[in-house]
Amino acid sequence: MKIKHIIIGFLTLALGGCTEYLDRPPLTAFTDETAWETEDNVRMYANKYYPSFFTGYGTGYGYSGAALMGFTFSDDAVNLGRQGNFTRAVPNTGAWSYTLLRSINLMIDRVENNMADKLEEEAYLHWMGIGRFFRGFRYSQLVFQYGDVPYYDHVVSDIDLDDLYKPRTPRNEVMDAVYEDFKFSLENVRLNDGDQTVNRYVVAGIVSRLALHEGTWQKYYYNNNEQARKFFELAVEAGNMVKNSGRYDIVTDYRSLFASNDLKGNPDVLLYRHYDAAVGVTHAIATNSNLTESLIFGPSTDLIKSYICQDGEVWQNSDVEDPSNFEIENLMKTRDSRFEASYHIEPQSRNRGSLLYITKFIPRDIEESVAAGGPVPPEFLSADNVTDYPVLRYSEVLINLIEAKAELATVGGAAVTQGDLDETINKIRERPLAAQAIERGVEKTAPLVLGELPQDPARDPEVSALLWEIRRERRMEFAFEASRIADLERWHKLDYMDTDAHADLLSGSWVNFPEELSSELEPANIGEISVVGLDGSITVYNGSNGDEMEGFYRHTSNEGRLPFLNQPNINPYLAPISKSEMDEYATRGYELKQTEGWPQN
Template sequence: MKTINIKTIILSIATLVLFFFSSCDDVLDRPPLSEENDNTFWASESQLRLYANGFYPRYFVGYNSGWGTEYAPHIGYTFSDDIVYNGTQTNFELSVPNDRGNNTSTLTNIPWLELYSGPNWNFAWLRRANIMIDRIEKRMSNILTADQKSHWMGIARFFRGIDYAGLVQVFGDVPYYDHEVNNADPNDLYKPRTPRDEVMDAVYDDLVFAMQNVKLDDGSLNVNRYVVAGFVSRLALFEGTWQKYHKNNNDRAKKFLNLAVTAADLIKNSGKYDIVTDFRTLFNSDNLAGNKDVIFYRHYDPAQSVTHCVSSYCNLSENRYPNPNLALIKAFICNDGSDWQTSSDVANKNFEMSNLIATRDSRFEATFFPKVTTRSLSSCIYTVKFISRIGVSYEGNGLPAEFTSTNNKNDYPIIRYAEVLLNWIEAKAELATLGEAAVTQADIDASINKIRDRKIAPEAEALGVKKTAAMSLTNLPSSPDRGNVPQLIWEIRRERRMEMAFEHSRLLDLKRWKKLEYMDYTSNPDIMRGTWINANSAALNSLLKPGILAVTDMTGKITIYNGNNAAQMVGFYTPTNLQNRQPFLNVTGINPYLAPVGKNERIDYQKRGFDLAQTEGWPSDL
């Protein structure tokens, strides 16, 4: 398990400043290298390591730092079918922006673009990776040993592969560069978009090379082969399922799904990782060093002035408006292994919070505050996944400083063994639908059942939380909500949703499965409802406002509070001020699965006699 050396990264960033000035006018953001520094810098492996560490803040954000929340869990990933807003739901991007370059202010109202670290039409970090590759090859052959050269070339190609995979996830076709761009060559500068498949074939080669050449162990503070493999399992699963569901290209789907399996197998077969930690502790430990559940993490240290604010958004001291919704609550499986809709146990159909804590998978209690609360005005259920149990025990009153402001010091597991197991089993299940080997019970036991068997915290046991029964291939739940999704794949997706709620994956999962309709209220009304409440209770009677409070019963009937029917205000919380987002599916000129490039980017190409095609599904006129 690896961490991130913050001091080294700060030094690395300072070093990178010597190479890249702060502004640039051209489309690829390519300020020239300082000739003196470039000629003298590539003199030792330690200098190369310093350069490589400069990539860490981009790809391994963790909880971010200070007041920064971009790409951080809970805060940065609150645009999916798991979240309801108090008011109008956040819209998808509905028109082509003027600019998609370096001006990030153009993206502040487009949370769906929070898909990877750097959604802009910006190739600066790719250029930096290509410079690293070029300098290793041309200037360091007599400085590095063969093993060192292979390792660092693997690191550089790993970074390039991550960045290109992210750009493709957002934009589809993008210009591909496998070399340092020639600033004086307009044909290079204004290269047209390269087809997605060609880009991803190059990414595939980069990732395979990295898995074969990056060291198994490069010290506790650095990326190693297992870290690489964890990310490869994630990125390859995305592309494999995208090819299956969007392109109907089974051959390419199998290519990437098999890569996901291979990457995950490298980690599984190492014997270095396991599921040994209770779920909540993974996210509120002050030091994840040595934790076998974690492949890579970001460490926070107040002594180095490196802290964050994400736990402060879970401390119950102030109102939170993006809240978990009923759709997510209903997705949690019962701890007897059944689906609540088809369960024969009447207790599993009781949605009072105390009963949910006792009857649902243990991750429910680890993720949510065990009481309904008006601190979450959108749904009455509050997320506490990213704060310690000690912090929650204060219920927002008299909080110690470490749970407030930017004083949070808990570590973040950037990639976990549980995710790798879920990537592995999903890839195998998808491959089985494409004619490859069927998933076996042994596969399920080695992945989903291993995760379900994680230990339960004593505080959770005191509330009645139990381990969830093992999944059996011969007795899978048959959820009526799954539509055309096979039972096994549906249950694997459910497991992923429970395990990774409010982390990086849910919106990306909906995109790759081609299931953004789950975010439309007309087909999924539970996304704009909250948990089960009794507004007559002392804790909630402040909600009793005529014309505003409403509840929905188990049949879907909505009752609005009129000032005289308080006794009827028992049901799923459904405030009347919640409004659906604007239509985004099957709308001409809108492709919610991919982002458009900006008008200015296309004009910049045209002024120089070149053409930058608009993203598939978006208007091509300027």
């Protein structure tokens, strides 16, 4: 069950639920009749789920779901040209995939029916817990994407058409089953099953994420506080399980968590994905942070403005020196330390989206060497990167925990205390600083104090000051790492991505063109580049106003996304099912209803 060396053999192919392999002869001695004999066999079977659920940096040039490249569709990123649009029409083809679920249900079935008398009770319960954990994980993903989905807790027969073409199961019924799977896993998965394997604390960390997601979705989208409370309580239970274990801590500087070749034994990390060129497991994410790649995206002005100042105040009210100076070097001295750890110190013309490189995913010494004119080492070119990815970090569990507690307080739970903040957000803010950061004047951010919360003039009035600051902390901690878009969806706040209402989504970092990028003030860029002042005024370069070109960079080709809110037959919060899938049901004499908010024909 290791991420490092996933063993994919006939067992994976024969039992994985992919019909294209079912009619092929055995490639090894393993068959469905002989595979479920030992714990090692079931362990081998479960190995294949790791890359599906724990993407990390992906592999090779496979960016789907990977950090950095997989998270450019949100209010954190500005893209060159038109900003990405939400789905606006029902697709003709494509459907949800049940391949993983069929495989997982098969595993659960075989462990339950073929191995109950072959395994010790502890081993039996552990592997049932592993299977049910992955099943709950996958159903959570489907529900978060589609809402109601057909639910199966068994292996479906190929000839049972009523089962194969069953209608969508109501979301709450599906998630109640997921809840039971998670509770079982939290009670029965081993506390330790070896290095780099899913243990009870990994289960708890993931459950803290998924239960919080469902709780907030129920509260803000469906207005179902009873169901929301159930999942908030589960998120708190899971988060406390990790925190109270004493196994994990915040001891590593921020950048090193993403630029290390080996995270083994790091107490900041519950689970990581290891990369090793010797076995052909590499990625390409760090290459996009090496200062030489041409990129068309970067941090938006909206994200840049959201970083808290080192005194714990928003920039509009801060007492740090010159808080309204948005030059990158000044931001590194005045903002939360994660800003300095995440971006290059000066604007770069090769990043046409924002001018600001996201260097969070490359070692500091490599960044400094390349910035000084040195070559990029081969392991940070192409798809030859071998830096590890922290799949599940302790800081995420802590932020999940404090958000769940704050949300639970709004639906009848106990109020958040200063002790809660000190054990979560303030513990994260106390993480060590890199030596290079200290040399630049970076300091740790002041603690968040319950009675002295920042008064942010940009705060959404529908969100309490406490939840606003918790959400800010989440945004700073996980920028370009976890899915910001998923947070906006579960908070029912996709309006934050409305470019008509939020002009800061169309611009990037602050730049003083005459002093920092004078080479860009050339005839070819006349009418192409512009800057946006703090007052929102836009100055377009016309060839003779170079001395006025200071502000937030905005390429003139940048256009807002098409309307997606309050549009008939468009629901940006849930994905539609394709027409071909609905037609397939109809040809068999069954009905598959379209996702809520989308046209039913």
